[in-house]
Amino acid sequence: MGLGGLFVGPAGIPLSAKGSGVLNGVRVVKELGLDAMEIEFVRGVWLKPEEAPSLKEVASETGVILSVHAPYYVNLLSKEEKTVRESVERIINSARVGYLAGAWSLVFHPGYYGKLSSETAVSVVRTALKNIVSKLIDEGVRIWVRPETMGGLAEFGSLDEVLAVVEGVEMTHVALDFAHLYARSRGTLNRLRDFEKILDLIEARLGREALKEMHIHVSGIEYGDRGEKKHLDFKDSRFNWVDVINALKNYGVEGVIICESPSLESDALLIKQKIMELSSRA
Numbered sequence: 001m002g003l004g005g006l007f008v009g010p011a012g013i014p015l016s017a018k019g020s021g022v023l024n025g026v027r028v029v030k031e032l033g034l035d036a037m038e039i040e041f042v043r044g045v046w047l048k049p050e051e052a053p054s055l056k057e058v059a060s061e062t063g064v065i066l067s068v069h070a071p072y073y074v075n076l077l078s079k080e081e082k083t084v085r086e087s088v089e090r091i092i093n094s095a096r097v098g099y100l101a102g103a104w105s106l107v108f109h110p111g112y113y114g115k116l117s118s119e120t121a122v123s124v125v126r127t128a129l130k131n132i133v134s135k136l137i138d139e140g141v142r143i144w145v146r147p148e149t150m151g152g153l154a155e156f157g158s159l160d161e162v163l164a165v166v167e168g169v170e171m172t173h174v175a176l177d178f179a180h181l182y183a184r185s186r187g188t189l190n191r192l193r194d195f196e197k198i199l200d201l202i203e204a205r206l207g208r209e210a211l212k213e214m215h216i217h218v219s220g221i222e223y224g225d226r227g228e229k230k231h232l233d234f235k236d237s238r239f240n241w242v243d244v245i246n247a248l249k250n251y252g253v254e255g256v257i258i259c260e261s262p263s264l265e266s267d268a269l270l271i272k273q274k275i276m277e278l279s280s281r282a
């Protein structure tokens with residue numbers, strides 16, 4: 001099916017609308033000339049189910065595509081059964097309220113390897129994800145559930161791992177964070193061809209249609225020996241975001257691009273401008 005284009009917006013309520021609530025946040029996204037927004041449940045699922053329908057209404061009025069990001073305190077790979085159980089609940093609760101708000105996708109961080117090998121971790125996360133999705137499907141909650149590619153080397157979430165987790169599992173897809181993959185590679189993965197190879201791999205593993213349903217994160221980023229250190233604005237980072245956009249255009253990718261730079265909407269607007277520039281040339 002696909003979204004029919006690339007929608008761009010900030011990770012959270014725009015800075016220019018801070019403190020004025022999530023509904024107004026969506027309106028400001030639209031006023032800025034953007035058309036997507038990710039709702040960040042950083043410390044917990046703060047959106048109440050009874051507030052979700054009005055959010056859905058404003059999103060559909062303005063044509064802004066919503067997504068939700070599950071709380072950061074999630075670790076499906078923990079040794080503690082309680083942590084895993086609570087992680088699963090946080091993902092499911094995020095999906096439920098996101099669906100009520102009309103969100104297209106739910107993004108989550110799978111967790112930390114601890115002492116597990118990549119192979120074992122893939123099988124643990126995949127099993128958990130299958131259970132999560134089957135519960136959501138039983139409840140009639142329809143939303144893309146997306147493990148994210150992560151920037152820290154201690155974090156589960158190389159592209160291969162995330163693909164292995166979602167391959168063949170209904171209602172799941174990747175959240176492709178290009179800045180994280182750049183940080184994870186400690187800066188080596190930063191050319192147009194590198195980004196195109198990522199898209200080739202997704203197409204090979206998930207099929208051509210997968211490129212029409214992409215959910216992408218970008219930001220400037222700082223990395224060290226252990227991968228990601230912190231997000232930066234594009235201008236303060238060597239991350240080659242322009243060629244990410246070129247690669248997406250070259251491959252006819254459709255979906256949502258969420259900007260996670262600290263300046264949120266300013267860098268999101270740079271992405272939007274770049275896309276418009278490329279479209280007018282085509």
Ligand SMILES: [Zn+2]
Nearest residue numbers: 069107109148
């Ligand atoms: Zn994330």
